[in-house]
Amino acid sequence: MSCALCKRKPPKIGSEKWVGQDGTTVRIPVHEFIVASVSSPDGEFDLCEDCYKQNRFPEHIRRVMDLVHVEFGLEFLHEQRYQECIEACERALAIRQSPAAYEAEGCAFLRVGKTALATECFMNALRLQPGSAIATLNLKRIRHSEVGK
Numbered sequence: 001m002s003c004a005l006c007k008r009k010p011p012k013i014g015s016e017k018w019v020g021q022d023g024t025t026v027r028i029p030v031h032e033f034i035v036a037s038v039s040s041p042d043g044e045f046d047l048c049e050d051c052y053k054q055n056r057f058p059e060h061i062r063r064v065m066d067l068v069h070v071e072f073g074l075e076f077l078h079e080q081r082y083q084e085c086i087e088a089c090e091r092a093l094a095i096r097q098s099p100a101a102y103e104a105e106g107c108a109f110l111r112v113g114k115t116a117l118a119t120e121c122f123m124n125a126l127r128l129q130p131g132s133a134i135a136t137l138n139l140k141r142i143r144h145s146e147v148g149k
Protein backbone atom coordinates (compact mmCIF):
# COMPACT_ATOMS: atom_id res chain seq x y z
CA MET A 1 0.00 0.00 0.00
CA SER A 2 1.73 3.09 -1.29
CA CYS A 3 0.16 6.29 -2.60
CA ALA A 4 -0.62 6.23 -6.34
CA LEU A 5 0.52 9.86 -6.69
CA CYS A 6 3.49 10.52 -4.38
CA LYS A 7 4.47 6.83 -4.00
CA ARG A 8 4.92 7.26 -0.24
CA LYS A 9 4.20 4.37 2.05
CA PRO A 10 3.09 5.31 5.56
CA PRO A 11 5.55 4.15 8.22
CA LYS A 12 3.96 1.95 10.82
CA ILE A 13 4.17 3.75 14.16
CA GLY A 14 2.85 0.96 16.33
CA SER A 15 -0.16 -1.20 16.79
CA GLU A 16 -3.35 -1.24 18.76
CA LYS A 17 -4.25 -4.28 20.78
CA TRP A 18 -7.84 -5.47 20.69
CA VAL A 19 -9.02 -8.15 23.10
CA GLY A 20 -12.01 -10.24 22.15
CA GLN A 21 -14.62 -11.53 24.60
CA ASP A 22 -13.04 -14.97 24.49
CA GLY A 23 -9.66 -13.48 25.44
CA THR A 24 -8.05 -13.73 22.02
CA THR A 25 -6.10 -10.68 20.96
CA VAL A 26 -5.51 -9.13 17.59
CA ARG A 27 -3.12 -6.37 16.75
CA ILE A 28 -4.10 -3.72 14.26
CA PRO A 29 -1.25 -1.71 12.77
CA VAL A 30 -1.36 2.06 13.28
CA HIS A 31 0.14 4.22 10.55
CA GLU A 32 1.50 7.74 10.63
CA PHE A 33 -0.94 9.02 8.02
CA ILE A 34 -3.97 7.72 6.19
CA VAL A 35 -3.65 5.89 2.90
CA ALA A 36 -7.08 5.02 1.56
CA SER A 37 -7.69 2.20 -0.90
CA VAL A 38 -10.15 3.20 -3.57
CA SER A 39 -11.89 0.55 -5.67
CA SER A 40 -12.78 2.18 -8.96
CA PRO A 41 -14.28 0.53 -12.05
CA ASP A 42 -10.77 0.79 -13.60
CA GLY A 43 -9.11 -1.00 -10.71
CA GLU A 44 -7.89 -0.33 -7.19
CA PHE A 45 -5.47 2.42 -6.19
CA ASP A 46 -4.19 3.94 -2.96
CA LEU A 47 -4.13 7.63 -2.12
CA CYS A 48 -2.51 9.33 0.89
CA GLU A 49 -4.21 12.09 2.86
CA ASP A 50 -1.66 14.74 1.84
CA CYS A 51 -2.32 14.14 -1.85
CA TYR A 52 -6.04 14.04 -1.11
CA LYS A 53 -5.86 17.46 0.55
CA GLN A 54 -3.77 18.98 -2.21
CA ASN A 55 -6.78 18.63 -4.44
CA ARG A 56 -4.90 18.18 -7.69
CA PHE A 57 -5.72 14.90 -9.34
CA PRO A 58 -4.96 13.29 -12.66
CA GLU A 59 -7.92 12.59 -14.93
CA HIS A 60 -8.31 8.91 -13.99
CA ILE A 61 -8.71 9.83 -10.32
CA ARG A 62 -10.94 12.84 -10.98
CA ARG A 63 -13.37 10.54 -12.76
CA VAL A 64 -13.95 8.58 -9.54
CA MET A 65 -13.67 11.50 -7.12
CA ASP A 66 -16.96 10.61 -5.41
CA LEU A 67 -15.50 7.22 -4.47
CA VAL A 68 -12.29 8.88 -3.22
CA HIS A 69 -14.29 11.24 -0.97
CA VAL A 70 -16.37 8.37 0.44
CA GLU A 71 -13.26 6.32 1.17
CA PHE A 72 -11.61 9.22 3.02
CA GLY A 73 -14.88 9.88 4.82
CA LEU A 74 -14.74 6.33 6.19
CA GLU A 75 -11.04 6.63 7.09
CA PHE A 76 -11.61 9.94 8.93
CA LEU A 77 -14.56 8.37 10.76
CA HIS A 78 -12.36 5.51 11.96
CA GLU A 79 -9.71 8.00 13.07
CA GLN A 80 -12.42 9.92 14.97
CA ARG A 81 -11.74 13.01 12.84
CA TYR A 82 -15.45 13.74 12.56
CA GLN A 83 -15.35 17.21 11.04
CA GLU A 84 -13.09 16.01 8.23
CA CYS A 85 -15.34 12.98 7.78
CA ILE A 86 -18.40 15.21 7.37
CA GLU A 87 -16.57 17.43 4.85
CA ALA A 88 -15.41 14.46 2.75
CA CYS A 89 -18.93 12.97 2.74
CA GLU A 90 -20.47 16.31 1.75
CA ARG A 91 -18.05 16.53 -1.17
CA ALA A 92 -18.90 12.97 -2.20
CA LEU A 93 -22.63 13.68 -2.00
CA ALA A 94 -22.25 16.86 -4.05
CA ILE A 95 -20.95 14.66 -6.89
CA ARG A 96 -23.19 11.65 -6.47
CA GLN A 97 -25.56 10.42 -3.77
CA SER A 98 -24.55 7.13 -2.23
CA PRO A 99 -25.72 5.20 0.82
CA ALA A 100 -22.11 4.77 2.01
CA ALA A 101 -21.51 8.54 2.14
CA TYR A 102 -24.79 9.15 4.01
CA GLU A 103 -24.03 6.34 6.48
CA ALA A 104 -20.53 7.61 7.27
CA GLU A 105 -21.74 11.20 7.58
CA GLY A 106 -24.63 10.11 9.77
CA CYS A 107 -22.25 8.28 12.12
CA ALA A 108 -20.01 11.36 12.33
CA PHE A 109 -22.98 13.66 13.07
CA LEU A 110 -24.10 11.25 15.77
CA ARG A 111 -20.66 11.31 17.40
CA VAL A 112 -20.63 15.11 17.53
CA GLY A 113 -24.14 15.18 18.99
CA LYS A 114 -26.00 16.44 15.91
CA THR A 115 -28.81 13.91 16.10
CA ALA A 116 -31.25 15.67 13.77
CA LEU A 117 -28.66 15.84 10.98
CA ALA A 118 -27.64 12.23 11.64
CA THR A 119 -31.29 11.13 11.37
CA GLU A 120 -31.59 12.90 8.02
CA CYS A 121 -28.45 11.14 6.72
CA PHE A 122 -29.66 7.69 7.78
CA MET A 123 -33.09 8.35 6.22
CA ASN A 124 -31.37 9.30 2.97
CA ALA A 125 -29.21 6.16 3.12
CA LEU A 126 -32.35 4.06 3.52
CA ARG A 127 -34.05 5.86 0.65
CA LEU A 128 -31.12 4.91 -1.60
CA GLN A 129 -30.62 1.45 -0.15
CA PRO A 130 -33.75 0.20 1.63
CA GLY A 131 -31.93 -2.66 3.37
CA SER A 132 -29.05 -0.61 4.85
CA ALA A 133 -28.18 -2.28 8.15
CA ILE A 134 -26.09 0.62 9.44
CA ALA A 135 -28.87 3.14 8.79
CA THR A 136 -31.58 0.92 10.28
CA LEU A 137 -29.58 0.16 13.42
CA ASN A 138 -28.67 3.79 14.03
CA LEU A 139 -32.22 5.05 13.47
CA LYS A 140 -33.46 2.49 15.99
CA ARG A 141 -30.83 3.65 18.47
CA ILE A 142 -31.76 7.31 17.95
CA ARG A 143 -35.47 6.57 18.44
CA HIS A 144 -34.72 4.49 21.52
CA SER A 145 -32.61 7.25 23.11
CA GLU A 146 -35.32 9.83 22.36
CA VAL A 147 -38.03 7.67 23.91
CA GLY A 148 -35.85 7.25 26.98
CA LYS A 149 -35.64 11.00 27.59
Ligand SMILES: [Zn+2]
Binds near residue numbers: 004007008049051
Ligand atom coordinates in the same frame (compact mmCIF):
# COMPACT_ATOMS: atom_id res chain seq x y z
ZN1 LIG B 1 0.44 10.77 -1.78
